[in-house]
Amino acid sequence: MSKDEDPHNPIPSVCVHARALSEQAMESDLCEAVQQFGKVRDVIAFPRKRQALIEFESIDAAKSCVAYCKDGNSIFVAGQPALFNFSTSKSIVREVEEEGKPNVVLLMTVINPQYTINVEVIHKISGPYGQVHRIVIFKKNGVQAMVEYDSLESAQRARAALNGADIYSGCCTLKIEYAKPTKLNVLKNDLDSWDYTKGGNSPSRGNSAPLLSQPGFNPQASRAPNGGPPSLYGGYEDYNGYGGMVPGGVANPGAVCLVYNLNMDKMNCDKLFNLFCLYGNVVRVKFLRSKEGSAMVQLGDSISAERAISCLNGVNFFGMRLKVAPSKQFNLNEEPNPYDLSDGTKSFQDFTTNRNNRFTRPESSSKNRAVGPSKLLHFFNAPPKFPQKDINEIFEKAIGKAPVKITEFPSKTERSLTGLAEFDSVTEGVEALVMANHTPIDVDGVKNPFIFKLCFTKEVEG
Numbered sequence: 001m002s003k004d005e006d007p008h009n010p011i012p013s014v015c016v017h018a019r020a021l022s023e024q025a026m027e028s029d030l031c032e033a034v035q036q037f038g039k040v041r042d043v044i045a046f047p048r049k050r051q052a053l054i055e056f057e058s059i060d061a062a063k064s065c066v067a068y069c070k071d072g073n074s075i076f077v078a079g080q081p082a083l084f085n086f087s088t089s090k091s092i093v094r095e096v097e098e099e100g101k102p103n104v105v106l107l108m109t110v111i112n113p114q115y116t117i118n119v120e121v122i123h124k125i126s127g128p129y130g131q132v133h134r135i136v137i138f139k140k141n142g143v144q145a146m147v148e149y150d151s152l153e154s155a156q157r158a159r160a161a162l163n164g165a166d167i168y169s170g171c172c173t174l175k176i177e178y179a180k181p182t183k184l185n186v187l188k189n190d191l192d193s194w195d196y197t198k199g200g201n202s203p204s205r206g207n208s209a210p211l212l213s214q215p216g217f218n219p220q221a222s223r224a225p226n227g228g229p230p231s232l233y234g235g236y237e238d239y240n241g242y243g244g245m246v247p248g249g250v251a252n253p254g255a256v257c258l259v260y261n262l263n264m265d266k267m268n269c270d271k272l273f274n275l276f277c278l279y280g281n282v283v284r285v286k287f288l289r290s291k292e293g294s295a296m297v298q299l300g301d302s303i304s305a306e307r308a309i310s311c312l313n314g315v316n317f318f319g320m321r322l323k324v325a326p327s328k329q330f331n332l333n334e335e336p337n338p339y340d341l342s343d344g345t346k347s348f349q350d351f352t353t354n355r356n357n358r359f360t361r362p363e364s365s366s367k368n369r370a371v372g373p374s375k376l377l378h379f380f381n382a383p384p385k386f387p388q389k390d391i392n393e394i395f396e397k398a399i400g401k402a403p404v405k406i407t408e409f410p411s412k413t414e415r416s417l418t419g420l421a422e423f424d425s426v427t428e429g430v431e432a433l434v435m436a437n438h439t440p441i442d443v444d445g446v447k448n449p450f451i452f453k454l455c456f457t458k459e460v461e462g
Contacts, residue, residue, distance in 0.1 A: 010086045014041070014062050017087035018052040018077065021045070023111055024173055025078040026164050026328050028258050028288075028296070030054055033077045034084075035290030037065040042092045043291070047175055055092045057292075062086065078328070104155050107179040108162075110143040113172050117143050118191040121167065125174075129161060129310065130154020134184040137192040148184045161309045165254055165326045254302030255283075256327040257309060262293040263318035266435070268341050269349035272297055273356070274437035275430075278455050279311060279370055280304020281357040284332040287347040289339055293320070298332045300359065311372040317430040356438050356451065371456040375422060375429040377403075378457040382417040383443045383450045390441075391421065394452060398435035401428065416450065420457070429456065 018030065027043045030052055034040065038061025045052040056062040065075070065084055074081040110117055119135045122145045126132050131150040138144055149155040155178070163176040186195040259272065269285040272295060276282050281300035288294045299305045305326065313324040335348035351357065358368050382391065392402035403421040411417065423429045433454045440449035 010088045012059060012063055012066070012086050013090050014056045014059050015087040015089045015091055016054045016056065016062050016065055016084055017089075018054060019050070019083040019085075020080075021047075021050045021052060021082050022078045022080040023047050023050060023175070024164075024328065025050075025052070025080070025082075026258075027052075028294075028327055028329075029078040031288055031290045031294070033075050033082070034065055035288070037061045037068070039289070040291045044092050053087055053089060053092050101178060102152060102156060103178040103180075103182060104150070104152055105146055105148045105179040105181050105184060106155055106159055107177045108145045108147060109175040109177075110145070110167070111173040111175060113143040115168055115172060117145070117167070117172065119194045120191075122147060123194070123196075125162060125167060126158055128306065129158035131196075133197050134186050134195050135193065136184050136186060146179050146181070146184055157310060157313070160313045160323075160325055161306055163325065164328055254326060255299050255305050256329045256332060257297045257299065257305050258323075258325045258327045259295045259297055260291075260293065260323040260325075261320045262295060262322070263320050264293055264342055266318045267295075268343055268345045269347070270345070270438075271434050273349075273351055273354070274454075275312065275434050276308055277356060277358055277437075278368070279307040281359045282351045282354070284350050284352070285348070286332050286335060286338075287341060289347065296327060296329070296332055304359070307370045311370060315373045315430055316427050317434065356453075368455070371458055373426050373430045374456040374458050375424065375426050376457050377421045377423070377429055377433055377454050378418070379421055379452065379454050380416065380418040381451055381453045382419075383441055383446075384411065384414045384417055386417045386441070394436055394439055394441075395421065395432050398439070399428070399431050401432075403432075421454075 016034075025045065025047070027045050030043050030045065031040050034054060034056075037056070039057040040054060041057045042055045043052060054065075056065070066086055069075060069084045075084060076082070108122065117137065119137060122135050122137065123132055126135075126147050126149075129149075131154065132147060133150055134146075134148040136146045138146075147155075147158070149158065159176045159178070162174050164174065166173050186193045189195060189198075257276075262272075269287070272285050273282050276285075276297050276299065279299070281304065283298040283300060285298075286296045288296065297308070299308060309324045309326065312322060315322045332348075334350070338346040338348035341347055379391070388406050388408075391406055396402050401423075403423055405422040406419060407422075408417060408419040421432070423432055433456065436452065437454040439452040441452055442449045
């Protein structure tokens, strides 16, 4: 800002300052709220300050947003009216996105804590992302907890997966930052602190009741259908036990993923389906008009979403580093007027009845393992005796490169061909899977084409 500029009436710029936001407002909420004015280049939220910066792609879009508010209209963000004006910043500097230096210790603030939060609750939600060394809970600003992980990678994985999620359905929302201490000091093991490096289990360990069913439920009476697990962030949903929502079931908290940094010259709804279907049934995919390279993916349940976030967040492909995080939305609504993507396909697609979903039956679900991106792809459902040169051709058409090695597995039934396709790098493996998964292969004399299927693997199968 120049010395002559009035901070209360800054000159127009592509950067808009939002104030009076709800603490629960996420970056996706801001994108959705202002998409009517034009494309958004970047958004950065400061939940503690209840403020955010929004950088539009054009000055006209920013002017339209500010003018709309000055005319007495309200822009609602996450259900609450917010104030918008031009920012004294001329662009968003991404280095200020993190409010703390990456650290093995996370600070968890529990917003709207309607139920008791103790070390067992925190350990239950933190444990899937890495080995927890210590937990300390304190009542400073409402309810807060510090969680110390074994490594920075575990802490980063947990922060990406849990920030903005609800511990229980509709309440106990997590806001997660990097803490300043690099190690926690635990004086005694009790309901508010625990040192897991000294042996012993935390309180109530061994209780057969699911920890994260909402207090007041009868855990034995509220068992999920088919013996399935509860939703991580709430009570039991209409869950089929295999990683998919029962048809007609209610919305499942924690099942929607936010996906950022997509190469839009390569990606569309089908390509995202090809990647996310490895971790659970894909319900809907929607690209965001207001923020280029961003989309939302609804999976069948929160467990599937957690798998996808854990495996895909941070992966590099098509020159971009993918960011996958949980969304506050329970589900993606039908989009009546989707826009056209650059390849001519629509920005919204419903995959509820797609036959390529892999977790619809227990026998098919049991064959799917949650494996992160790899340079080694397992292919299956190719025509029997399908020549290797034709397999190479599928990948050459998809990404312009054939695998460095193909290994075929002996067939017991000769109904289809399976094997491994190895690429030079993990990046090439991801690109090959995204572009070639579910390629139809026509065979003379066969009415329906074979659907060539791929998944990641880290060891020789079969």
